[in-house]
Amino acid sequence: MARAARAALLVLLASAGRAAAGPALDYQLNCQGCHLSDGAGTPGSVPGLAGSVARFLAVPGGREYLVRVPGVAQAPLDDAATAGVLNYILEHFDHAHVPTGFVPYTATEIGDLRKRPLTDVEKVRRGLIAALEQR
Secondary structure, three states: OHHHHHHHHHHHHHHHHHHHOOHHHHHHHHOHHHHOOOOOOEOOOEOOOOOOHHHHHHOOOHHHHHHHOHHHHOOOOOHHHHHHHHHHHHHHHHHHHOOOOOOOOOHHHHHHHHOOOOOOHHHHHHHHHHHHHHO
8 A cells, every 4th residue: 555655655756846847947947047036137237028039039030139249049949848838938028029820839840940049139139129120
C-alpha cells in the first residue's frame, strides 16, 4: 500500500510541475529581470513591452525583429519554448495591438530567425518605429 501511495504522490508532483511550467514561468525566469514583471522595461536601457510590443507586428520586418533581438535570439530556451514565450508576451502585455489574423510564432520560425541575429538592434528598432509613425 505504501508503494502505491508513493507512486500516486510522484504522479501528482510531476503533474503539478508541468502545470507550473510554461510560457509565463519562462518569461519570469528569462525575461522579467530586465523587462520587469509588468512588462514596463527599464527606461533608458530596456524597452517596455506593455502596450507596445505587438505594434511591431504591423510593419514589415517587425515580426522578425521580435525574434532576432539578442535577448530572444540568445535566450537559453529551445525554439518551441521561445515561440511560447513570444506568443505569451504579445497576448499578455499587448493584446490590444495584436493584429487580426495574427499567426502565432512556431518553433520552426524561431529556429530559422535565430540563425540571423541582429547586429545593430538600435538602427533596426529606429527604422521600425519610423515606419510605425508613418502609418
